[in-house]
Amino acid sequence: MSALTAMTTMAERELLNIARSRSQLYSSILTPLLFLVFLGNGVSSGLQPANLAAGNFTAYLVAGTVVMTSVFSSTFSSASYFRDRDNGVLRLLLSTPHHPRVILLGKSLASLVIGVVQALVVLVAAAPFVEFEWQHGVLPGFAIAVSAVVLLNLMLTGLAQAFASRIQSMQGFHLLMNLALFPLLFFSGAFFPIDGLPVWLRVMAFANPLTYAVDAMQLATYAAGGEGFIGLPFDFAVLGTVAVLVYALGLSRIPRLTQSGQ
Amino acid sequence: MEHPGPAIAARDIVRDYGERRALDGFSLEVPRGGVFGILGPNGSGKSTFIAMLAAMEQPGSGELRVLGEAPSRALRARVGTVFQENSADPLMRTAEYLRFAGRLFGVQGGALKERIPALLERFGLAQRAGDPVSTLSGGMRRRLEVARALLHEPEMLLLDEPTTGVDPEERQILWDTLGEARGSTTVLLATNDLAEADAACDRVAFVQDGRVVATGTPAELKQGLRRDAVRITWPGATAEELAVVGGWPGTGEILRDEDTVHVTADDASALVPRLFELAGRGIRGVRIESSSLEDAYFRYIQRRAGGSK
Structure with missing residues (x-):
């Protein structure tokens, strides 16, 4: 029997379960879209966003919203780890002839797919209603955005997996993910440009891997030029390196049963 | 294979x-x-x-x-x-x-x-x-x-x-x-x-x-057990009382599991009247069965009563 079959079997089952959790699926797409509509329009109407390159806050906010969708999605998907443990399914998975990493790969493949799809649904749904510059062209721009989203989700999946394999309760896991990721979201340029921030906040922003995902997305869709942005080569270098390292960390954490096998 | x-x-x-x-x-x-x-x-x-x-x-x-x-x-x-x-x-x-x-x-x-x-x-x-x-x-x-x-x-x-x-x-x-x-x-x-x-x-x-x-x-595993298994609900049984029961002819293993005393015997019908004579109201119930794996299990596993043989 091949590890590939086991991995795709795992991924298929995870996707099926996510598809059946309709409320989770809808809310993870609707929440960011509502966020975009209300926060984007509210700020655009109420403020003069002089610091924005293209002057339209709603368009600016799309990249951040896509990143936020990925953050939510990776958190929700990795919660299946706790469901499996509590339902006893994890015991079965660890009793199969496969290495636990094959099982993890299958789970994370599903998490990655669902995270990417949800993020891209948000991007595709928002694109017709905002003024994107598509400076590299629509299709190349979309391809760049997809690449950034894939790397971002790889990183987030690895992070969620690393936390989930060591935390006892789902509540604790959600708390830790929120604690780790929400501050990162705010200092990533997702909601406001990092250019005008005080130096100490800019240092935090540049140390934050989400910043590079937002920057790549902005450059692919919203930005008219490179001024005021980090640049795609550096974005992808950082994002790619961090994604691979964090995912490897997640994969190195073998899942544990609540108790030992007794 | x-x-x-x-x-x-x-x-x-x-x-x-x-x-x-x-x-x-x-x-x-x-x-x-x-x-x-x-x-x-x-x-x-x-x-x-x-x-x-x-x-x-x-x-x-x-x-x-x-x-x-x-x-x-x-x-x-x-x-x-x-x-x-x-x-x-x-x-x-x-x-x-x-x-x-x-x-x-x-x-x-x-x-x-x-x-x-x-x-x-x-x-x-x-x-x-x-x-x-x-x-x-x-x-x-x-x-x-x-x-x-x-x-x-x-x-x-x-x-x-x-x-x-x-x-x-x-x-x-x-x-x-x-x-x-x-x-x-x-x-x-x-x-x-x-x-x-x-x-x-x-x-x-x-x-x-x-x-x-x-x-x-x-x-x-059941070999060597007496013919009958008698389960007695006897919460206050003392070690001395169990020793007395153990001394009666035809009595085999005596084991205690909380409020229940398990006794194997050649003839339960002879044992039970003597039990009531000994303990009277202290006995809450008696059940007689043929010896089972449960009796063999208790013989090997359970803590033995102070007066067991």
Whole structure:
């Protein structure tokens, strides 16, 4: 029997379960879209966003919203780890002839797919209603955005997996993910440009891997030029390196049963 | 992949969890084919041993061979395990769960399509094939677990207390169905249900404090017991009173399990009037049965009363 079959079997089952959790699926797409509509329009109407390159806050906010969708999605998907443990399914998975990493790969493949799809649904749904510059062209721009989203989700999946394999309760896991990721979201340029921030906040922003995902997305869709942005080569270098390292960390954490096998 | 030796050969297995010793010189040989029972109280090491056979735990020391091999992930393809707790995903449909588990154990394509309906039929779940697992009764879920464990046609089936929380009718259905696997598959049953083991097992081992204290067929283990087993509900029985009972002719083992005193005797009808004469109102109830595996179990396992013989 091949590890590939086991991995795709795992991924298929995870996707099926996510598809059946309709409320989770809808809310993870609707929440960011509502966020975009209300926060984007509210700020655009109420403020003069002089610091924005293209002057339209709603368009600016799309990249951040896509990143936020990925953050939510990776958190929700990795919660299946706790469901499996509590339902006893994890015991079965660890009793199969496969290495636990094959099982993890299958789970994370599903998490990655669902995270990417949800993020891209948000991007595709928002694109017709905002003024994107598509400076590299629509299709190349979309391809760049997809690449950034894939790397971002790889990183987030690895992070969620690393936390989930060591935390006892789902509540604790959600708390830790929120604690780790929400501050990162705010200092990533997702909601406001990092250019005008005080130096100490800019240092935090540049140390934050989400910043590079937002920057790549902005450059692919919203930005008219490179001024005021980090640049795609550096974005992808950082994002790619961090994604691979964090995912490897997640994969190195073998899942544990609540108790030992007794 | 037949091999001539025993299905399981365990020698001097020791396994510690921190300060606690779960297995303490555990030695056991299980022949191929038939149903072998491991009986012991909770915490005696049964589940730890099962987990080792399924290569989910490693012995600290000692030697373990399963189907002629040291336990490994690859060996799991030849072993089916039913855990004490359910492991079916409640979000999946019944047949879908079997397909999922089957693929993870290497069953593919045609074999999967052939075996799933056959197993669902055999375990009385065909009508529920499309229903979510969460809607199945407790007994049905246990049957589904056994069907899942048989899906890859294992040479050995490990059952860790498979009928816990299952009503007697469901239990009977399960054992009737499992009976069909007898002979072709070695079944290892870990349980603390002595009546079930007496009825289902060809051979049994009694386990206490992480070691095997007796092994044999139920008939062999019952040998030497007196003809009748008398269970007396006697909360205030003193060591002196039990010593008196033990001195009466025709009385065998006397064992105490909290408020119940177990006495084996050649003739219960002669023993009971003398008991009431001795203890009077202290006795709340008396039940007389033929000696069973339970009596043999208590002889080997339970703490002996102060006045026991």
